[in-house]
Amino acid sequence: MPDTASSVAEMRKRVVLHADRVAHPSSMEFPGNFPGEDLAWDLERFKKDFRIVIGHIGKDDMEFDMIGVDAAVANAFRRILIGEVPTMAIEKVFVINNTSIMHDEILAQRLGLIPIKADPQAFALRRGTADEPTDLNTIVFKLTVRCEKNLDAPAGAVHPDDKFINSNVLSSHLSWVPQGEQETRFADDPCRPVIPDILITKMRPGQEIDLEAHCQKGIGKEHAKWSPVATASYRLLPDIQILKPITGDAATRFAKCFPPGVIAVSPNAAGIPEATVVNPRKDTVSREVLRHAEFEDKVRLTRIRDHFIFSIESTGIIRPEKLFPEAANILIKKCKALKAALAASGALDSGAGGE
Amino acid sequence: MSNAPAIHEIYLLPDGVDKVVETKSTKIPNASTFHLEKEDHTLGNLLRAELLRNPKVLFAGYKMPHPLDHSVDLKLQTTADTSPLTVLQEDVNSLMRELGLIKKRFENEMTLHNMQSSDPNGMPYTVDRAYS
Numbered sequence: 248m249p250d251t252a253s254s255v256a257e258m259r260k261r262v263v264l265h266a267d268r269v270a271h272p273s274s275m276e277f278p279g280n281f282p283g284e285d286l287a288w289d290l291e292r293f294k295k296d297f298r299i300v301i302g303h304i305g306k307d308d309m310e311f312d313m314i315g316v317d318a319a320v321a322n323a324f325r326r327i328l329i330g331e332v333p334t335m336a337i338e339k340v341f342v343i344n345n346t347s348i349m350h351d352e353i354l355a356q357r358l359g360l361i362p363i364k365a366d367p368q369a370f371a372l373r374r375g376t377a378d379e380p381t382d383l384n385t386i387v388f389k390l391t392v393r394c395e396k397n398l399d400a401p402a403g404a405v406h407p408d409d410k411f412i413n414s415n416v417l418s419s420h421l422s423w424v425p426q427g428e429q430e431t432r433f434a435d436d437p438c439r440p441v442i443p444d445i446l447i448t449k450m451r452p453g454q455e456i457d458l459e460a461h462c463q464k465g466i467g468k469e470h471a472k473w474s475p476v477a478t479a480s481y482r483l484l485p486d487i488q489i490l491k492p493i494t495g496d497a498a499t500r501f502a503k504c505f506p507p508g509v510i511a512v513s514p515n516a517a518g519i520p521e522a523t524v525v526n527p528r529k530d531t532v533s534r535e536v537l538r539h540a541e542f543e544d545k546v547r548l549t550r551i552r553d554h555f556i557f558s559i560e561s562t563g564i565i566r567p568e569k570l571f572p573e574a575a576n577i578l579i580k581k582c583k584a585l586k587a588a589l590a591a592s593g594a595l596d597s598g599a600g601g602e
Numbered sequence: 603m604s605n606a607p608a609i610h611e612i613y614l615l616p617d618g619v620d621k622v623v624e625t626k627s628t629k630i631p632n633a634s635t636f637h638l639e640k641e642d643h644t645l646g647n648l649l650r651a652e653l654l655r656n657p658k659v660l661f662a663g664y665k666m667p668h669p670l671d672h673s674v675d676l677k678l679q680t681t682a683d684t685s686p687l688t689v690l691q692e693d694v695n696s697l698m699r700e701l702g703l704i705k706k707r708f709e710n711e712m713t714l715h716n717m718q719s720s721d722p723n724g725m726p727y728t729v730d731r732a733y734s
Contacts, residue, residue, distance in 0.1 A: 276655075277654050277655065278655065287657045290703075293700060297704070304715065316704070319652075320700070320701075326642075327644060372610075468613060469612060575705035579702060586695065589622055589687065589694065
């Protein structure tokens, strides 16, 4: 049984996972909580303790570690990434002709969800219907597709792709109609769907779709189609503590309780196989090990409270490594707006003579 | 037509509405409720966490009065030598510095990462994906 001092020290840094509950999940680093310690907010201390480690950057996803921040900060970033970084998405669909089996409203909904590659910074927000659509706030796409029989199809063709032309309506069928100065402004990077082969609907000979789609700027809070991320999430770094040596066959059984690569079984100094933790990052913290009575009192599953493994999966509109600074900008902008409003309200108070 | 709420109502401050309104408590000394318009848990929880690290703060908490009301109520009580408004202003400033620092660190790390990965002999730091 650990002594009180070390268990308090652990409580402050670790979230402990028991079979039936999670112990001390929230931070307790507040001024006055521990005698003789100054836990007040201090920028210099934060500068010293805070670390970012970039892990993996892929085509559309990235993973990095954010160490030394409060959960509120990590969560604010996650929420901003999902709900408040603006993008462009199809918002208004004007259907001229639609003889496909898909109803207009379903078609419009599906069109809205297609990620549109366009720089959101280059566009303005359209404030309600009173705000006229212009080339500064709207991108226009046309979708004109007609399905026909393929007269050159081989005699025995059975597959619709061979028998018909345009039987699949894809996102690449959306053609951009530049408005005003858009053609010169976006000459090097034309507005287009991020992924060309998203299936919108299927058609058969004689059916056709003719519509005009207007993209507007928006945020994920309003509708998920404007979210720049597929997911943005974080988890705490697991820390598996082996309290008593686990050796022999038990070590193999112990390793089986974790995903591959978390626990290694290798001979110890005495030549007996012993389990050691090699990569806790790979652990999913399934808590399987806590179901086995033989490992009771031998292992402690914890997570490090201020070590966030942040993962961002972009929809492809904005590069994942650009998304995080963008989210930071939006948060800072929110704080600035609040600061200005507070200053204004403070000025009002003193202007009125105070109380 | 429909009675659906206007689409931008969730994040755009209408004309003539104050972003923040301070209501001083009549029962508790040095206590105020700040009503923040068009904000949610993102800023509410962030401010609460920041305020709790300030030794001058005796109480800090927030709530969203109604999920369809896009506003946050931040309750704050401070020690007698200052006022809730001053403390909130100070902490918004330190929050901005903190966020600015996080952004700068991230961008520095990105520059470093890009330099490492362009160097064929460099050993880039890789984090094993949990499920790969």
